Amino acid sequence: MKINEFKLERYFAKHEFTAKYLLSSSDCDGYELKYVLAQATQNELDLWEGMVFGYTESEGDPLLREAILQYYKIKSIENVVVATPGELNFISMNVLLNPSDHVVTVSPCYQSLSEVVNAIGCELSFWEPSSEIWEFDPADLEKLIQKNTKLIILNFPHNPTGGYLTQEQLDEVVRIARKHNIYIFSDEMYHKLITGSTSELPPIADVYEKGVSLWGTSKSFGLAGLRTGWLVTQDADFLKKVIAYKDYLSICNSAPSEILSIIALNHLDAFLLPNLEKIRTNIELFDAFVTENPILSSFTPPKAGSTSFVPLDIKTSSLAFSNQMVEKTGIMTVPSEMFNHRGKYIRVGFGRANFPEMLEILGQYLKTY
Ligand SMILES: Cc1ncc(COP(=O)(O)O)c(C=O)c1O
Structure with missing residues (x-):
């Protein structure tokens, strides 16, 4: 079977491990092995040791x-x-x-x-x-x-x-x-x-x-x-x-x-609840952030999940916006072209602990945009 390139994954492949900041990730920060094992019962640890x-x-x-x-x-x-x-x-x-x-x-x-x-x-x-x-x-x-x-x-x-x-x-x-x-x-x-x-x-x-x-x-x-x-x-x-x-x-x-x-x-709760907490806090921060940044102003907070598709009030394409931003600030965002979607949007992911730091840098950048 021949299949078209997976644009989003190719875009991530280009930037995910070189960009300093990931503002568009859909996953939450990964937990460490020691955190996973710290949740385990003795039976579960025995399973792990005897694997x-x-x-x-x-x-x-x-x-x-x-x-x-x-x-x-x-x-x-x-x-x-x-x-x-x-x-x-x-x-x-x-x-x-x-x-x-x-x-x-x-x-x-x-x-x-x-x-x-x-x-x-x-x-x-x-x-x-x-x-x-x-x-x-x-x-x-x-x-x-x-x-x-x-x-x-x-x-x-x-x-x-x-x-x-x-x-x-x-x-x-x-x-x-x-x-x-x-x-x-x-x-x-x-x-x-x-x-x-x-x-x-x-x-x-x-x-x-x-x-x-x-x-x-x-x-x-x-x-x-x-x-x-x-x-x-x-x-x-x-x-x-x-x-x-x-x-x-x-x-x-x-x-x-x-x-x-x-x-x-x-x-489940040991993994899910900290993620929910992080996402809620980051959504609130972003909601306040967009009021000061008209380029992003018509943001609709997500009802569920870890991402939002944020409209951009810009003259260039969203791809050009994202490319320029990763080059100038080290912040990677996924533009709507990666979803084959008309219009100008970036995906914003709320599951990362360094979200406030990213907003700080994004705010500085948008002032000069
Ligand atoms: C809607 C949806 N389905 C499936 C997947 C694939 O999940 P995984 O990356 O764990 O293979 C993703 C990943 O981003 C997704 O967003």
Whole structure:
């Protein structure tokens, strides 16, 4: 399969390890190994010490799949498969779709949620928010449904906008999908990162028989380096096909990552709560910051997730703005071109402890811009 370049990841590859500051990261600061191990019970430490560097079970260690299921109503480990998040997205699309299918995906979106579908050859429609307050209206989604629509792709909390659905809106999306017998692939990588006043949505796997939920340790847990993700669905046959496809990719998961993921899942609050605290504080700081910086003034705080898509009042393109900024200040921002989105925006990520320092430097820079 030929596939277009993943623009966002290529942009990160260029700057992530050379730029001094990352203002656009969607993950929170990574925790240290010693912090992860400090949360572990004696049994979990024994697992870690006794770990063997052999191959692991394709589906994921049963203990890991049980740890995952603490957060779902589904209770059989047959309904869970573990792999890296991007791999699970790639496999799911390939298992579910044929070139004659039509797919609706949220837009703007993390590029793999549209590009894999494109590469398979499917027709693609975009469910876009109605305005810059990033409200996704299910009535707009329904208008996009065709006779051959096979799949709806969701991503709430939404990267990059910080948009989220209400329970009623999610119910409506499920009603539409059920009526037309359509699968829902719900990328829930930012699950539980709820900083606004909205309440947490259930995973799609718990509320829809043709729903597939994707979550992992990268965002909510601050453990991107583990590369652990998982699918949960009521459709165990679909997962059998996912595992068979995985034989051509990673085959099985990294043994140390599986054990560290078990520890993280069993002690979620130790990872999640400091991240939520950091995101809330940084959103407040940014809200105050934009009032003094008209270039960024129409900022909508995210309802959920760790990022926001901030409109820029500038004459150049957002790509030129970002390129110039990283060169002059060492601050990397992701411009809207990396999301194939019209208009001028940068993504701002709120999960980093050095956010106040970055704002200080950004403020100085914008004064002279
Ligand atoms: C919406 C979404 N899905 C999937 C991923 C992939 O997660 P990972 O980087 O852990 O592979 C990301 C990463 O940014 C994301 O934002």
